Amino acid sequence: MDASLFSFAPHPRRARGLREGLERQLCASFASLLEAIETGLSLEPGRLASLAPTVSQTSPLSSRAYASHWQLGRAVESNLHDLIVPALREMSRGWHDRFGLVVATHRGDFLDHAAQAYLDSREGQRLRRPARTDGSDQPPDLRGLPAAELSELAPALYQAAERIKELDPGMADEMQEYVRQVRLVDSDVIGGMSSLRFFGVIFLSRPRAVEANELEERLFGGLVHETSHLHLHALMATDPLVLNGDERFDSPLRKDKRPMLGIYHATFVLARLTLMFGRWHQTDPGRESVAQQLSDAQTRLARGVATIRAHAHLTQRGTELLNSIERPAVL
């Protein structure tokens, strides 16, 4: 295996192989879940073969394939029969997406439900704001944006994507391979969100009005942040990197304590943010908000690395990746 895979720095033409490897695993996993359903329901072996996704040489596996896989896995593991048919129906709508970055918003579809299901879970509840004291209902966690606002934000997001391309072709390559759709949402709960359970779609909270003068920086940071999570998910399909259990530690990015897997993810992302905002800062040192974002990422990165060094149980590759982050040029 190419050792350079386990360097935090983006590298052109590395993401396609990782994505395809992840997709092969997902397809194999999907097939095993369908086989479990066939066996459990005493169906003819191979009866559900037509539903199993396959890897394409030309198109990435769709986000709905990942979301269907997640829901089908939950159904089979926990015997939640009601989840099976909806997951199969969603799967039957298509295995593959097209390359290209689409800007969209929350619309209450299967993917939005997958994201909301996390926020409704015990883990997701840790993010919730305290109940309102005036007795009024909490607004939904993820809310769609009006079409006019989405139209205003979309150019800034594409501009941020272009900026990434200019500053680091490797990062742009990862975005091309991993990210199909950015869902800009109104949310009081999250700044951004991504997961293997809906791989390909990233959620970004609409930057607040007070940040309007630094809109591109916020969207740039959000794209780098979530793309880096997806890259690490793809990398972890080749090696687990982190071997810790569920014990929780201070997070460099969230108020609540997180398992080491989350700390490692956050720290990796902060290394990427430090790198990318650092490059932007070099090209435009007078842009104050970029300097602030860089400084914030550096501070949090140091915190994350210290927590990992003190408490993590890593594989050899996990240590290799961490070592690449600790080069003087980054910290």
Added chain:
Amino acid sequence: MTDPKNTSVEDAINEVSSRLDEVGDDGVEFSPSEGSASEYLRDRARHVETWDGDNA
């Protein structure tokens, strides 16, 4: 999608639906494969990465 048995995807889903109705909620237990890539992926998909934005 290819269909090796010349049965439509919709037919396959309907058959699953019918069988689930027949066996009822308590009539079947599934046995997912363990110690496999499938289990590993499902375990990793339990994690959702979120960040608090300016609230962190």
